Amino acid sequence: xxxxxxxxxxxxxxxxxxxxxxxxxxxxxxxxxxxxxxxxxxxxxxxxxxxxxxxxxxxxxxxxxxxxxxxxxxxxxxxxxxxxxxxxxxxxxxxxxxxxxxxxxxxxxxxxxxxxxxxxxxxxxxxxxxxxxxxxxxxxxxxxxxxxxxxxxxxxxxxxxxxxxxxxxxxxxxxxxxxxxxxxxxxxxxxxxxxxxxxxxxxxxxxxxxxxxxxxxxxxxxxxxxxxxxxxxxxxxxxxxxxxxxxxxxxxxxxxxxxxxxxxxxxxxxxxxxxxxxxxxxxxxxxxxxxxxxxxxxxxxxxxxxxxxxxxxxxxxxxxxxxxxxxxxxxxxxxxxxxxxxxxxxxxxxxxxxxxxxxxxxxxxxxxxxxxxxxxxxxxxxxxxxxxxxxxxxxxxxxxxxxxx
Numbered sequence: 001x002x003x004x005x006x007x008x009x010x011x012x013x014x015x016x017x018x019x020x021x022x023x024x025x026x027x028x029x030x031x032x033x034x035x036x037x038x039x040x041x042x043x044x045x046x047x048x049x050x051x052x053x054x055x056x057x058x059x060x061x062x063x064x065x066x067x068x069x070x071x072x073x074x075x076x077x078x079x080x081x082x083x084x085x086x087x088x089x090x091x092x093x094x095x096x097x098x099x100x101x102x103x104x105x106x107x108x109x110x111x112x113x114x115x116x117x118x119x120x121x122x123x124x125x126x127x128x129x130x131x132x133x134x135x136x137x138x139x140x141x142x143x144x145x146x147x148x149x150x151x152x153x154x155x156x157x158x159x160x161x162x163x164x165x166x167x168x169x170x171x172x173x174x175x176x177x178x179x180x181x182x183x184x185x186x187x188x189x190x191x192x193x194x195x196x197x198x199x200x201x202x203x204x205x206x207x208x209x210x211x212x213x214x215x216x217x218x219x220x221x222x223x224x225x226x227x228x229x230x231x232x233x234x235x236x237x238x239x240x241x242x243x244x245x246x247x248x249x250x251x252x253x254x255x256x257x258x259x260x261x262x263x264x265x266x267x268x269x270x271x272x273x274x275x276x277x278x279x280x281x282x283x284x285x286x287x288x289x290x291x292x293x294x295x296x297x298x299x300x301x302x303x304x305x306x307x308x309x310x311x312x313x314x315x316x317x318x319x320x321x322x323x324x325x326x327x328x329x330x331x332x333x334x335x336x337x338x339x340x341x342x343x344x345x346x347x348x349x350x351x352x353x354x355x356x357x358x359x360x361x362x363x364x365x366x367x368x369x370x371x372x373x374x375x376x377x378x379x380x381x382x383x384x385x386x387x388x389x390x391x392x393x394x395x396x397x398x399x400x401x402x403x404x405x
Contacts, residue, residue, distance in 0.1 A: 087131035111184035113379035140188030235316030236371035248297035249273035290315035339369035
């Protein structure tokens with residue numbers, strides 16, 4: 001009987017020891033977890049080379065609202081500035097269609113600015129062995145300016161690229177996957193169709209990113225169409241002056257524009273004109289309407305793209321993208337829904353209701369974010385950090401990793 005009692009006490013003692021050990025182990029793991037997973041309140045500030053932000057808090061406050069991933073953008077942008085190199089083929093007479101832009105004004109100015117900016121930028125290298133990408137410097141805008149027909153444009157592009165392929169070894173290393181071509185003119189996209197490998201493999205930076213012209217989103221780049229110089233200074237931080245709900249004026253050269261004008265041109269809260277505003281109505285009347293409007297409607301015209309989007313951003317009027325498909329410029333970098341309203345074409349029938357249903361606080365947030373992205377849709381010569389040129393270069397940098405065939 002005594003022996004049985006002693007055994008019970010020993011068993012109880014063993015269980016108690018095991019329980020105590022388990023509790024101590026749990027406490028130890030909890031302590032270590034808290035120690036190494038919780039940031040210290042005295043953690044040092046983070047200062048990155050490009051100066052976009054200096055602390056985690058500043059990053060969250062200033063950048064989180066406009067970029068998909070502020071930290072990734074910040075780090076990759078700095079790496080691009082330090083490493084990215086582009087070789088420009090020197091073939092072709094600059095007095096014809098090659099090397100130099102036609103002009104830096106008008107709705108195709110983006111093409112001209114890129115041609116000029118790339119030549120004077122830090123990214124250019126004269127050594128093709130150092131290049132990450134190769135630029136094919138043929139300007140479709142200059143061709144159109146000289147009256148070149150679409151058929152002849154296609155032949156000229158085809159002959160030029162085939163000449164580069166036969167003369168240099170660089171294309172054949174990747175079948176053109178590390179080459180890129182820039183055009184903002186509508187017909188410039190189709191001018192590449194005579195050379196299927198240029199469409200399929202090379203990077204096309206275009207203002208008309210439509211599937212029906214072979215645009216491939218993960219490979220190609222949507223070039224922002226910017227009508228420069230802007231007639232008036234940038235708008236923004238002026239919400240109190242924006243009393244008109246929505247504004248659009250333009251040619252009815254697409255189905256969606258016809259529907260937009262028919263539905264809303266007589267509305268008292270939406271300022272919708274079924275034609276362009278004549279200069280006879282007054283000096284810069286069209287541009288000034290951007291200043292007094294909360295939202296600016298941006299339907300596609302003959303193509304999905306429109307310079308009106310960049311106009312809206314510049315003048316501080318929240319763009320309303322009205323399109324079933326538009327691979328928006330810098331879409332893989334910027335979160336467009338944080339500074340624009342993106343709708344399907346079928347939403348045109350409820351356009352007024354949709355805009356009026358946006359709470360004031362959300363409108364203010366959209367407007368404030370819009371001001372932050374303005375610098376990304378501005379071309380400069382010489383180029384300025386974070387401007388449209390640098391954003392296009394960053395898009396190219398993201399695509400510079402090529403498949404070796």
